[in-house]
Amino acid sequence: MSTRGPVATHRSSTGIPAGRLAVWWLLASEIFIFGGLIACFVLFKLNGTPGFEDASETSVVAGAFNTFVLLTSSLTVVLAHAAVERGDREKAFTYIWYTFAAGIVFLMVKVYEYSGKILSGHTITENLFWSFYYTMTGLHALHVIGGMVVMALISFDVRKGYNYQRVELIGLYWHFVDLVWIFLFPLFYIANF
Amino acid sequence: MSEAAAAIHTEDHAEHHEELSFLYKYILPVDHKMIAMQYMFTGLIMAVIGGYFAYVFRMQLAYPGESVPFFGIVGPGEYNMMVTNHGTIMIFWVAMPVLIAAFGNFLIPLMCGCDDMVFPRLNRLSYQIFLVSALVLILSFFVKGGGFGGAWTAYPPLSSVPEFSLTDWGASLWVLAVALEFVSFLLGGINFVTTAMNARAPGMKMLDIPIAVWFIVIAVILFMASVGPLIAGAVMLFMDQRIGTTFFLPSGGGDPLLWEHLFWFFGHPEVYVVLLPTMGIVADIITVFSRKKLFGYRTVLYTAFATGGLSFVVWAHHQFVAGIDPRMANVFVVTTVLISIPIAEMLFSYIATLYGGSIEYTTPMLWALSFLFAFLIGGVTGIYLGASALDVYFHDSYFVLAHFHYTFFPITIIGMFAAITFWFPKMFGRMMNETLGKIHFWGTFIPFNCIFLPLFFLGLAGQHRRIYNYDHFPDLATEELQDIRVFATASLVIMLIFQVIFLYNFFYSMFKGEKAPDNPWKANTLEWTVPSPPPHGNFKTLPTVYRGAYEYSVPGREMDYWPQNMPPDES
Ligand code: HEM
Ligand SMILES: [Cu+2]
Numbered sequence: 001m002s003t004r005g006p007v008a009t010h011r012s013s014t015g016i017p018a019g020r021l022a023v024w025w026l027l028a029s030e031i032f033i034f035g036g037l038i039a040c041f042v043l044f045k046l047n048g049t050p051g052f053e054d055a056s057e058t059s060v061v062a063g064a065f066n067t068f069v070l071l072t073s074s075l076t077v078v079l080a081h082a083a084v085e086r087g088d089r090e091k092a093f094t095y096i097w098y099t100f101a102a103g104i105v106f107l108m109v110k111v112y113e114y115s116g117k118i119l120s121g122h123t124i125t126e127n128l129f130w131s132f133y134y135t136m137t138g139l140h141a142l143h144v145i146g147g148m149v150v151m152a153l154i155s156f157d158v159r160k161g162y163n164y165q166r167v168e169l170i171g172l173y174w175h176f177v178d179l180v181w182i183f184l185f186p187l188f189y190i191a192n193f
Numbered sequence: 194m195s196e197a198a199a200a201i202h203t204e205d206h207a208e209h210h211e212e213l214s215f216l217y218k219y220i221l222p223v224d225h226k227m228i229a230m231q232y233m234f235t236g237l238i239m240a241v242i243g244g245y246f247a248y249v250f251r252m253q254l255a256y257p258g259e260s261v262p263f264f265g266i267v268g269p270g271e272y273n274m275m276v277t278n279h280g281t282i283m284i285f286w287v288a289m290p291v292l293i294a295a296f297g298n299f300l301i302p303l304m305c306g307c308d309d310m311v312f313p314r315l316n317r318l319s320y321q322i323f324l325v326s327a328l329v330l331i332l333s334f335f336v337k338g339g340g341f342g343g344a345w346t347a348y349p350p351l352s353s354v355p356e357f358s359l360t361d362w363g364a365s366l367w368v369l370a371v372a373l374e375f376v377s378f379l380l381g382g383i384n385f386v387t388t389a390m391n392a393r394a395p396g397m398k399m400l401d402i403p404i405a406v407w408f409i410v411i412a413v414i415l416f417m418a419s420v421g422p423l424i425a426g427a428v429m430l431f432m433d434q435r436i437g438t439t440f441f442l443p444s445g446g447g448d449p450l451l452w453e454h455l456f457w458f459f460g461h462p463e464v465y466v467v468l469l470p471t472m473g474i475v476a477d478i479i480t481v482f483s484r485k486k487l488f489g490y491r492t493v494l495y496t497a498f499a500t501g502g503l504s505f506v507v508w509a510h511h512q513f514v515a516g517i518d519p520r521m522a523n524v525f526v527v528t529t530v531l532i533s534i535p536i537a538e539m540l541f542s543y544i545a546t547l548y549g550g551s552i553e554y555t556t557p558m559l560w561a562l563s564f565l566f567a568f569l570i571g572g573v574t575g576i577y578l579g580a581s582a583l584d585v586y587f588h589d590s591y592f593v594l595a596h597f598h599y600t601f602f603p604i605t606i607i608g609m610f611a612a613i614t615f616w617f618p619k620m621f622g623r624m625m626n627e628t629l630g631k632i633h634f635w636g637t638f639i640p641f642n643c644i645f646l647p648l649f650f651l652g653l654a655g656q657h658r659r660i661y662n663y664d665h666f667p668d669l670a671t672e673e674l675q676d677i678r679v680f681a682t683a684s685l686v687i688m689l690i691f692q693v694i695f696l697y698n699f700f701y702s703m704f705k706g707e708k709a710p711d712n713p714w715k716a717n718t719l720e721w722t723v724p725s726p727p728p729h730g731n732f733k734t735l736p737t738v739y740r741g742a743y744e745y746s747v748p749g750r751e752m753d754y755w756p757q758n759m760p761p762d763e764s
Contacts, residue, residue, distance in 0.1 A: 006309035007735060008302060008392035018311045021387045025417070029379045032421020040425065040440075040451060049446050124436060128446045131438040135428065 023169045027176045030143075034180050037139070041132045041187060051127030055192035058133070059113065063189035066109050067181065073102030074178045077171045084167045089159050092167060096155040099174065103148040110141055133188055140184060143177045223313035224729055226620075229299035231320050233613075235327060236291035242331075243282035246275040248689060255675075255682035257662040270359060272661040273342025274334065280345035281367070284467065285374050286327055288605040292470040293378070294323070296612050297385050297409045299620065303720035303727065304406050306394025306736045306758070310384045319381035326373035333366035341367035344659065346456055349441035349449045353433040365434045372427045375420050382413040394719065394758070397738035400494075401757065403718050404487065404742075407494060408473030412466045415501050419462035426455035453515055457508035464600065465504045469497060471608030472539065475561045478615050479543060480743050481716045482558035483550025484753050487743040489542045496535035496542075503532040513581045514588045522581045529579030536572055540565060551746075555714075556630030560611035563638050564603045571599030574649070589659070592652025598645045610637070610695070617699075618713050622725040623706030629698040636691030643684035647677045715754045718742050722758055 009018055045052050080095035114134075124134040151170055157163045213222075222228055252259075253267040260266050267275075298316065302309055310316045334340040341363040343352040352368075355361040389402065389410045429440040430452065439445025441452045480487050487493065509517055509525040543565055552558070574596040578584050587593055610633075617625050656669055663669045663678070712721040719736055720727070736758035744755035 006307070006311075006313060006730075008307040008309050008311050008388060009313075011307060011311075011392040013391050013393045013397075016391070018387050018391050021391060022312065022315075022383045025383045025386060026379075029382075029417050029421055032418060033424050034421075036422025036425035036455065037428075039422070040429070040455075043451070044446075044448075051446060124432075125438055125445075128439065131432070131440060135432060135438075139428070 017165065019165055019169050020172070023172045027172065030176060030180075034136075034139075034183070037132070037136050038183060038187065041136065044128055044132070045191075049128055051129040053192060054122070054127065054129045055188060055190075057117070057122060058189045059116075060189050062109055062113050063185050066106050067185050069102050069106050069109070070178045070181050073099045073106075074175055076102065077167075077174045081167050081171045084158060084164045089161055093155050093159040096151050096158070096167070100148050100151050100155075103144050103151075106144060107141060110137065136184055137188065140177070140180055143180070147174050147177055221317060223309070223317050225298045225302050225310045225313070225316060226727065226731075228316050228320050229295045229297075230620075232290045232298060232323070233295035235324060236287050236295060239282050239286040239290075239327060243279050243287060244689060244692075246279040246282070248685065250275045250279070251682040251685050253661070254663070255679045257664050267661075269661045270339055270342055273344075273659075274340040274360070274363070276659065277342050277344050277367075278330070278334070278340055281330070281371065283601065283605060284345065284463070285371060286330065287609075288467040288601070289374075289378060290323060291609050292467060292474075292605070292612070293385075293409055293412060294319075294381055296405075296470065296474065296616070297381075297413075299616065300403075300720065301385055301388050301406055301409065302392070303619075303723070303731060304403050304718050304742075305389060305392060306397060306719045306732065306738060307388070307392040308730045308732065308735070311387045311392050312384050315380060316384050319377050319384070322373055322377035322380065326370045326377060329366055329373060330370035333363050333370060336362040336366060338363055346460070347430070347452075348456075349430065349433065349452050353430055353441050355434070365431060368427050368431050368434070372424060372431075375424055375427075378413075378416060379420070382417055385413045386410055394736050394738045397757075400490065401738055401741045403473075404476040404490070404493060405470075405473035408469040408476075408497060411497050411501055412469040415462045415469075415504065416466045419459045419466075419505065422455050423459035426452055450512075450515060450517070453512050454508070457511045458505070460511065461508040462501070462504040464597075465500055467604050468600070469501075471564065471604045471611075472497075474608055474612045474615070475564050476543065476546075477716075477718065477742075478557050478561040478611055479546055480745060481615075481714050482553045482555055482561070483547050484553075484745045485546055485550040486745055486747075487542070488545035488548075490741065490743060493539055493542050496538045499535040500532060500539075503528060503535070507532055507579075510579050510581075510584070513584045519581075526579060526581050530576060533572060533576050533579075540569060540572070555614075556625070556627055556634055557611050557615035559631065559634045559638075560607050560614060563634070564607045564611060567599055567603040567607065567638075567641070571596060571601075571603065574599060587652065589657060590652040591648045591656045591658060594658050595645045595648035595652060598648070602641055602645070606637070606641075610634075613699070615714070616720075617702065618709030619720055619725050619727070621703045621706075622709050623702050623704075624709050624713065625702040625706060626698050629694055633691055633694045633698065636694065637688055640684040640688035640691070644681045644688065647681050651677055712756075717744060717754050717756050719757055722756055 012018070014021070076095045076098040080092045080099065083089075083091035083095060117130075122130050124131055147170065150173075154163060154166045154170060158167060217223075218227065222231070249261050249264045249267060250272055252261040252264075253272055258266070298310070338360045341347075341352070341358065341360050343358050343360075343364065347364075347368070351357050352364055355364070358364045389406055393402070429438070432438045433440050433442065433447075439447040441447045441449050443449065476487055476493065507525060507528045509521060510529045513522050513525075547562075574592070578587055578593060578596055614625055614630055617623075651674060654674060656663075656674065660666065660669075663675070709725045711723065711725055713725075714721070719732075719738070722736065723731055723733075737760075738757045739759065739761055740755065740757055742757055746753045747755055
């Protein structure tokens with residue numbers, strides 16, 4: 001183990017590496033942020049707030065396709081982790097960039113959806129449904145972008161052979177981003193009662 | 194994971210050289226002690242701003258419409274801006290940075306027996322975001338229209354519609370500053386929790402951890418679990434302000450009550466977020482200066498968990514008159530009364546600790562004891578407010594204001610002075626002057642009671658909060674009531690003057706004070722086993738822990754204390 005840096009970083013009274021604890025912590029705080037938004041959305045919906053029937057206007061096909069893209073990317077990030085565990089840096093590098101590419105596809109579909117909706121008059125201020133739609137999917141998209149940036153940065157380190165544990169950490173994060181989408185998809189695309 | 198473990202952090206800590214340049218030592222430090230100083234001094238500067246605001250608006254209340262020395266005539270907008278930002282600053286930019294961030298940073302690695310926080314660079318980043326948040330808040334006072342004046346609770350639509358708040362950008366920058374502060378503490382929390390969980394000295398079991406560390410960790414967890422929905426709310430409020438969404442506007446289908454729920458779902462746990470660190474600090478101080486074992490370590494710890502859990506289900510006691518369903522109000526009355534049980538239990542444990550001890554009235558001990566006394570008044574008056582029938586009358590009166598100042602002042606100001614006077618020798622390697630410390634104590638504590646006790650009576654007499662000039666309300670402009678206001682304001686001015694003594698003592702002692710030994714108070718916890726001030730890396734050889742933190746006056750031992758790292762066969 002490296003002798004540089006504080007001893008504290010390498011200690012493990014719990015038996016769990018500090019990095020993993022930290023990412024869990026980060027994700028826990030994220031759960032409360034997205035959880036707050038989702039709870040607000042659901043409360044408004046249950047209250048029969050006008051405008052929520054507009055969920056029928058979103059394209060289930062686009063949403064389902066994006067769900068598929070994100071689920072696939074969760075698989076590639078797992079494969080990247082598995083590769084790094086075996087010490088196969090090149091494979092890991094490739095899988096990280098597959099995941100990155102899936103992120104690009106996801107975002108392109110979102111851009112296509114957003115622009116179509118805005119052109120047909122469904123702007124963020126039209127009613128509460130669309131306010132929630134843009135806020136929550138937008139916040140989610142920002143998380144996708146953030147994850148992609150981090151992935152790009154760590155991929156080169158991994159190829160050079162260090163900071164392997166970061167693949168696992170970004171993987172945890174990416175699963176979370178995926179999971180949030182699994183909640184957003186039914187709320188905004190399917191539940192149009 | 195083995196190969197990955199081998200590759201851990203090879204390039205991560207390039208900045209750990211022995212000789213650090215000025216820039217890296219003082220401006221961009223990664224050392225937890227220096228970051229603690231940054232938080233502390235930023236917090237103290239913010240406290241001066243918050244205190245100045247209090248001075249100005251109290252003068253306006255005592256002498257309505259007259260020019261205030263060092264300020265001038267106070268306009269209604271300025272009054273609201275100062276009240277709002279006084280509250281915001283004292284909670285988010287004084288209590289949290291000083292109690293949690295400064296002492297958390299200073300104490301957690303030292304008390305847990307390690308050389309730094311687990312993620313030093315993340316620690317530095319948390320401070321930098323915190324600093325930016327403070328600067329954004331200060332900037333908000335100077336934009337067109339002035340700083341935000343819609344109360345620290347920022348209820349919409351007042352806070353969300355510029356035509357109502359009259360502070361278009363002031364309100365938005367306020368929201369932004371608060372949100373940044375939240376992010377900074379979420380990131381900082383990662384360090385506090387992982388360090389206490391993972392980086393403890395060998396031998397230090399969960400129940401050997403000093404209460405001060407435990408309580409900071411619990412506070413950070415409470416913060417993390419309560420602030421998320423409010424961050425979501427802050428995003429929504431910001432969008433209402435800037436893009437014209439209507440999340441909180443009934444005219445567009447939104448609901449202003451939703452904000453109140455989001456705010457208080459955070460707001461009530463937040464009071465325990467700031468309470469717990471001080472409770473922990475006080476536990477450590479009273480055991481040292483009564484030379485007794487903490488009474489019921491486990492009880493104290495478990496009641497803190499209970500308090501933390503309950504604090505998530507009491508929030509609507511702030512909304513009894515906000516139009517919530519009265520049946521729901523009943524539920525919240527019950528939970529509110531319930532939460533006083535663990536708090537009382539904690540206080541009784543502390544009092545039992547003192548009972549029969551050989552009490553030394555040093556300055557930190559005076560602060561700690563006065564905390565217990567003052568907080569008791571705050572807690573007891575909270576029970577009155579928790580009864581919805583009474584609260585219908587009390588709500589938004591000076592009774593509420595006096596209640597929460599009897600909680601917040603002890604927590605923030607008394608807690609801060611207790612901690613600073615206790616750990617000053619460790620932080621700066623010199624002792625503070627005891628005589629000056631005691632003068633400052635009495636000069637703060639007596640005026641504090643003179644400010645806030647009378648306010649309970651003003652509240653009972655029907656004096657509403659958030660009124661800029663009582664001359665406009667003939668019922669409240671009577672001479673007796675005005676006399677009480679003048680008395681409270683005069684007490685405040687006296688208290689502020691006494692703070693000069695503290696500042697003098699603080700800075701004089703920092704450079705000229707008597708040199709401090711390693712363990713001036715004969716305490717058990719690990720920070721007292723290293724030189725004062727601790728060097729970079731803290732411990733020459735990292736300690737091993739053999740026992741809990743509170744082994745004072747153990748029968749059959751010659752020494753009346755028993756450092757945590759002293760091997761059992763030595764004495
Ligand atoms: C024994 C525990 C406590 C109980 C039962 C209690 C109860 C209450 C109740 C019912 C109110 C609402 C009054 C109203 O607005 O009409 C209130 C207000 C308040 N309490 Fe407490 N409280 C307790 C402890 C604390 C503590 C420890 C703090 C601070 C650290 C605190 C800070 C506040 C603040 C800031 C407000 C006013 C908020 C505002 O409207 O601006 N309380 N308390
Ligand atoms: Cu409360």
